[in-house]
Each structure stands twice: as structure tokens, then as C-alpha cells.
Amino acid sequence: MQLNKLKSSSFSALVIVSILSTSACVMKNLPRNMNLTAFDPHQKEFNCQYEMNQESRGDDDAEQWFREGLAVTSYDLWPDDRDHKKAAILWTKASEKNHWGAMLNLATLYLRGAGVEHNTELAVQMVEKAMQLGVPRAFDLMGTYHMNGTGVQQDATRAYAFWAYAATKGNSDALAHLGGKLKASYDDPKGQFWRNKDVAMKMLECGYAQENGKAAYLLGQQLNLDGEYERALHILQDGIKFGSEESAVKLFANFDHGKELVGRFLDHDRAERYLAIAHMIHLNPDLRIPNLDKVLPLPPAVLPYWDGKKKSLIDGAKPVKTISLDDIKPSPASLREGRAHIPDGFVLPDEPQGGHLVQHLHTDAVIGGYWLAQLRKPVTPRQVAWNAAQLPMRYEIGEAFDKIPEGLTKDDGVFRFHYLGTPVPQALEAKYAPDWRVPQGVMREVPMPARELHSTGLLPAPATGIWHGSVDPGHPLAKVFNQWYRQSYVEEGQAFPDPRDRGLDIFPKDIQWRWLDQANRPQPSGRKEITIRNFSYLEAIKKGA
Template identity: 70%
Template sequence: MKKNIRKKGIAFIGTQAPILVALIALFFLIPFFMNILARNMSLKTFDPHRNEFICNYERNVEPSVDDEADIWFREGLAATSFDLWPDDRDFAKAASLWNKAAERKHWQAMLNLASLLIEGKGINRDRERAVQLVEEVMKIGIPRAYDFMGTLHMNGTGVKQDATRAYAFWSLAADMGSSDAQAYLGDKLNATHDDPARSIWGNKEIAYKLLQCGYSQENGNAAFLLGHELSFHEQYERALHVLHDAVKFGSEDSANKLFVEFDDGRKLVNKFLDKDRAERYAAIADMLRLNPDLRLPNLDKVLPLPPAILPYWDGDKQTLIDGAKPVKTASLDDIKPSPASLRQGRAHIPDGLVLPDEPQGGHLIQHLHTDAIISGFWLAQLAKPYTPKQVAWNAAQVPMYYALGESFTPPEDITKDDGVLRFHYLGTPIPKSLAERHVPDWRVPQGVLREVPVPSRELRSSGLLPAPATGIWHGSIDPAHPLSKVFNLWTRQAYVEEGQSFPDPRERGLDISPKDIQWQWLDQTNLPLPSGRKDIIIRNFSPAVSTN
């Protein structure tokens, strides 16, 4: 076809002059159109000697995604879980699911699909399409996509290899909030002198700021590099805590380093020779190598730092990991009173629609005499129903619709004597066909989260108070807080013993006051698991240790 068009242009040059002029113009415009592609965007040159860096958080700019596309994305994650044997991972299924999700502009699925296209896993290799997908995500404004584009330029994957542009993309990604880019550049600038041939530069002040910003976003690599640097400067106490946090964030390198430190009794651990702790760090490092997606926010439950006494461990690596994983309990999200379409007023849900299993935007709880901070259906519940009447009242409640800014209506049949009344956000209705397609939480089959029974009691506390009970606590802040997207994560959990202080986010660089944090007790979670395997049971005993 191209040959025929070219022949026409030549054959009819006298009578088709406008067409020829257009073709010539198009030829000269091609470079212009090439330049407006995201891969060819104008970039500020990477400056390793910069003297300013403002910490931004990537989660603050990550948009919400389509509900159905998110289900496809999660199914793809479950199909390729590191918890599966390599031969059991179904990349073809994941590629198909992520391709459908990409059509709905699910940015995480788009980046994952780009990786498969580059490697040719489960799909024919197509590096040009991979680059195009990354460009689309860049246009959405995702910092991680700019980091990805930097890697493509460094490796010459689908684009011309150009290290200068690679570092410019990484620098832009770090400024936008990419914690991976912050960790990478922080490592490159953390030198005493410039050596461009080895890609290192002496700018320790900015390197520290980059690593601290990545650490505050719970980036395991940034935390490991920061802890290593603090150790080098003999700030041993803080270095130990940062490296311990890095293990919580999934850093295999940090787990290996702490294994060596405790196994040899080095300065970082105050010359405290502790073979038992070393053994546990080594076991965790092995598990993180097998499953880099693991996050261990409750590590203190099974492996607390000295001088805390080590809890009992049966020697099974999986038991150790299960004790440190984040947990999820049953919640009010499963309540879908029926038939909703027959109700009137606030309780009415149109035919064909139902409430989702998980509320869009996350779990929210508000009190009476406040205004709804998000439109949707809310369920009124007494916090601590003691009498049969109160229990029956809770069971009889149905979700009611409240618009953004609308005040919650006080029930006529509830008084102050009945206790605290709370409104639980259940989301907005979705098509019934979508809700009936049951997809388990992808984090459970992927092995990065485990489910536990509903807590035996409702218990909450402010971050200013000492913990009123021992167990795993989940923290959250008001969604209106400017750092809510950064803080309100499913991994925002901590194992805290009764009387101890709750974690202070300011120690990790987050400008959040403890008084703004509401902690919810998720129980001791030492009950038998659904599989029948027993979880860790804490027994206070002193292990045999020696010092040198």
C-alpha cells in the first residue's frame, strides 16, 4: 500500500500538488511529533550537586482506579504470586487480565503489563507497546512511571540507550515522589567524592534527604541504605531501629545484615551476641528472597529488638513469617441487608445494584453530630452493645445514604445511656453482577496477608495514650488529613504490648501528630489458624545469650 501511494504521488505530480505538499510537510513534522511523546519530553539535566530536595510522597498523587479493573488486577497478582511454585505461576492469565484492566486505565496493571511485554512472559514480546503503556501512565502523573522510563533509557529497552536521559527521568521521578527513585539516587549521591565512571557523586546532604524520604514511605531499600549510612557514622541506636524497620518493609538485605550483626556481636548491636535473634533474621531473609512482596509490620511480635525477651518459636520459617504479617479481620463490610430495592428514602438501593464487599476509598468511621466526609451508604452501630435490646438494635440496622457534608440523623430509639453510636462507611452501590463475582482478597492467596477471627472485643485508643491491651493494632487518621493516603495503608499495623507507647510517625519523617491517630485493636491473633497450624504463643522466658 505504501508503494502504491508513493507511485501516485510521483505519477500525478502535476495534478496532485496539494497532496505532495502535504506529504512533504508531514515528513518535516515527524520529528516534532516524535518530540511530544513522553519518552522524548524535555527534561531538566540531572544535577548530582543540587543543594535542594523537597520530599514528596507518591501515594498523594496516585488516583483511584475502576472497581472492575481492580478485580482483574488483583486476580492477575494472585495468578503470579511469589507464594506459588514458579511452574504454577500463570503469566498468560495475568497478561490477559492486566490487558483488560489497562483498557480501563488501571495504572498499576498497565505498568505490570509493560513488564510482561518487555520480558515476553505470558505474552508475545512487544517493547514498543510496553514503552507506550509507560507513556500513558506518565500522562496520568504517576511518579513510578517516570522511574520506569528512566530504566528503559538506561537499558535501551524500546528506546535509544541514553544514560543522561535515564538519570534525568530518575531525578524527576524522585522529585515527584517515587520512593524507588529516591532510594536509587540517594545511594548514588552518598559518596565522599565524584566518580562519574562508577556513577557515584559526593553529595551526602541531599543523599540523606532522599533516603529519609524513601524511608518515610516505607521503601525497604531506602531504609536499608539509610540504616547502613547511620551505622557508618556510628549512630548505632537509630541505625538498628531503621534497619529493623527495613525488614518490616521487606528488605532482604537488611535481614541479612542484622543476622550478621547479632551472629557476630558487632558494634551496631552493642556487641550483643545473640544467636537466637540471628537465626530468626536469617530465616526471614530466606523467606523475603522467595517472596519479595512480603511486608512484616508485626515483626516485633516474633522478633523484638533487645532488651525485649524473645517469644517462643517452633523453628518453622512459615510460622515466624505468619506471626509478623499484617492481619485482616472480618468487618461490617459484609452486611448487605435485603431486599434493599424495596426500602424507601435513605435506605433505598436501585434494582440491580448492591453494596460492595470493600468500600471504595477504604474503611471510614464517623460519630454522631458530624458531617459525612464522603457520599455513600453508612451503617449506624452501637460501639459496645451489652444488653439483648442493644444487640438486637444493631442487627436491625440497614445502610442509609448520606451525601458529602450532610449531618448524620440521630436515631429516635437510642439514647446516651446506650453508649457511643458510630457510623460505618459501606461505600456506594455497584452492579450486582460485579459483586456476585467473588474474588478473595488478592493479598491472602499471594501470602502477604492472613485473615484472623473477629476480635473478641471492640477496643480503640488514641495514639497519645499507652496501649490498653497487648496485641496487633491498626492505625488510621482522618481521610481529610493531607497525609491520609500515605498513612492509611493496610500494612499500618503494629504489635504493641500493654502499657507501651504506640508508634510515633514523626520518628519516620511523617508530619503526623500521635493525637491524630486512632488505633484499633485486632486482637492478640495467637489463636489457631484456619489451616489448623498454631500461631506463635508468647511465653516469657530468658534465652541463653552471651556477650563479648
């Protein structure tokens, strides 16, 4: 008996050791525990890669669910109006079809407990799924998890190793972060910064080429410290276009105090607009404002008209999408007359406000709104057809319902009025199919121009307005360049933007620009009197005057 007990205890111990060993082996193989090369802050070389070239396009249905989730959680909505629960459902469906963007967004919801229960382990698993797809951004996020101890053991060494790996795969956030750490004038490992300016600048340039706002800000800031004022100013202006609040604050301070970066050019009017834009980006970090030069050009250009409202300022700088006015058709209800008329752009709600109400004939409406006359139990074909032909009719509170219509008799049964509610704004989707970014608040729609204008990047702009650029899909950098926000406000006779100025190996002759019209044509004069001094602004910048 004693021997059997010993054998049983030994067997149990072996089972436990085996389970622990198997568990440890499984954990070791998880992406969160992958083998990594340690971050070398003194590396000598760095080769720029573009992360978009490594991001695969997912299933069309998954992409649509992903976009719908973005729309219902847009920063353009009031916090209480954001539907994180619906987004979680949509992004879960999309992630099941390997949509990596949905995976990373869902991870954020799990961390915040927004729309789902707080669960750090599920957040880590979502990021791991994206890592298995080779998504550079996922490795960057896993680095942040290791730095903060989010769902994994806190480990700064592994955090930097993940960030370094993400940077080699071209992730612009990792490039901006590490570039900022390596541009110091001396080493301080405890302070987490090092002296490796050559590599730092290459990283920041690579992030800037991919239109990362943080990279643009850090690069512009460093060039400003180095006395390269002209390029620094243009890069910071670009940083704002990429959604950098810090760049907007930087230019606000420089124009407001007339510092060296802006050639000691004191301009409170420009400063006021930069501050307003900084506030708007703070409220909506998803903003891209490629048409910034339309509402806030750099000197010596004269400031265009502005009504003083932050929204109109940011709307003028947003990317636009043209739509045909034929796509927006009035609803059939708007064409009705009399009591049956419903204003264009409005529809009756799916459920009446306050619940369903039924009133009999010969009574007064107890609530104002639209009521539908119906026979209670239609039996004959004539009665069924009569019910189907009825339209909602508006009655004010206390107003008597109409008498029994001609053709109906007492034999036709009980006649009642059903309350349908008051009109609500018609959803955009019910009128036409808008770009998903419109309800998200990062794009606006404008009427299609009456004429088609096209130009290559080699020629001066043939007309003033917003231009959208693209390259042939077969171009090696088509995936990087052909973006929905690839727009620029260019005045007639000016040169189109040259992507080589941002480090992209794309020649102007390869770019086709399409005119999107002026989109809110600026007024001839500004909101305030603006005086432009008669001197060469660029010369002042070069001299640092």
C-alpha cells in the first residue's frame, strides 16, 4: 500500500512538471516572447523602409466593418455619442478575417474597457495576431506594452528591442520615437537618450517621408536648433498637415514672438490661426489637413479671409472628395404636398419618439407629429390596397383628425390613426454612399467641378485650387504615395509639390494631378487688416535676422 502511494505521488509530480514544461514551451513560442536583437543606440547604419509596402490589404467586408467602426468612434463625435460597443462588434468580425487594423483597434478597446470588458491578455493576443501577419505597427505597440508592463512583464530592454525591430520594418512611430532618443548631444542611458545624431536624423527623415507628424516635428525642431531655418519651417508646416499638434504650437509661439525660425517676423494673425488649429488637432488626433496652405500659407503670402471660427478654418484645410450633385436626390417624402410633406433631408424615425400611440377617429391628436390612417383588420383586396396607399399626415397637438375618407363605409371596419413620430435628419447613407471618412470627420465633400483639369507634376498649376495627386499603380512607391489625403492647395502658375523634397524617390513627371476646384473660394480680404513688410522673407530666414 505504501509503495503504491509513493508511485502515485511520483506520477502526479511528473504530470505537473510535464504540464508546466509544456506551458513554458508554449509561452516561449508566443510572439510576445520572440527572440530579438538587442537595441544598439550606437549603430552605424540605417536603411529606410516604408511600412505601407509591408501592409497587406484585407478582405473587402472586413475593410467595410473596420471603417464603420472608425465612423462610430470618431473624435469628431462628442464622447457620449461614440459607440465603442458597436465598434467592438464590428472590429471583432473584421479581425476574424485577418484585418490587422481592426485587431490593433480592438486591443485598445480591451485596454480601456471601452465597449468591452477590460482585458489586458486579450489586448496582447490581438497585437500578437497582427504581429503574425508581419504588421510593423504591431511590433511597435508590443514594445510599448513591454515598456509599460501591459499584459506582459515590464522590461525596458525588450521594449527597445521591439521598437528597433519595428523601425527596421519601417514603422514611422518607432522611427520617430527612436530618432528622438538618439539625437542627444551625450549619452545618458538612465535618461533613455543617446548621442547618435547621424542615425537619428536618418530615422526622422524616414518617418517624415512617410508623413508622420511626430517625426516631422522632431526633425523640424532639430533643424531649427542647427540654424537651418528655411527647411525647418517648411517641415513644421508639413508636420501640421500630418496632424502634429506640437508643430502647430511651435509655429504659433514663433510667429507670436517673432523668433529666428520665422526670420523674426512678428505676425499675431498667423499665430492666432496656428493656435486655433492646434486646439482642433488636440480634439481630433485623426485629422489630416493637407490643404493647410489654403487657409494658412507661409509668408510672404497674404492671409486669406477667415471668419474667426475654428471649424471653418480646419474645414478649409481638410482633404476633400468631390461628389456629383445628381447623387443627392430629394427623398420622395420631400416631394409631397400639404400634410404629407416631409422636409428634404429628413425622414420619419424607425420608432416614434415616446413609443407607439393609437387614436380613434373623432378625437384630437394628443401629440404633434405624423399620423398614419389605417383600417384595423383589412380583409377584402380593396381594404388591403387602401391601407397600402395611405401616407403619413402631419397633425398638430389638439388638432382634429380628418373625417372618414370618401369610398370607405362602416362595413370597412375600425378606422384608426397610428402615431409615427416627428422627422429626424436623414442619414447620409440613405441619400447616397459617401466616403467613410466623411462621417468620421476627417474629410468633407464638395460639388464636383464643372470642368475636368489634369496636369503632370512637371508643369505649373493651370488653375488655383485643391489638386489630388497619384502615380501609376505599377510604380514601386504607389502604395506609399497614392493615399486619400494626397492633396495640395496650389495657386495658378505655382509648381506642384515635389515628393523628392520629402525623401520619396518619385519624379514629378510620374505624378498626375487632378483639379478638385477651389472648395470654398477665399474672400478677397482678411478678417483683420494685415500688413506685409516689403522685404525678402526667405533672405531674412537664411540670415537668421
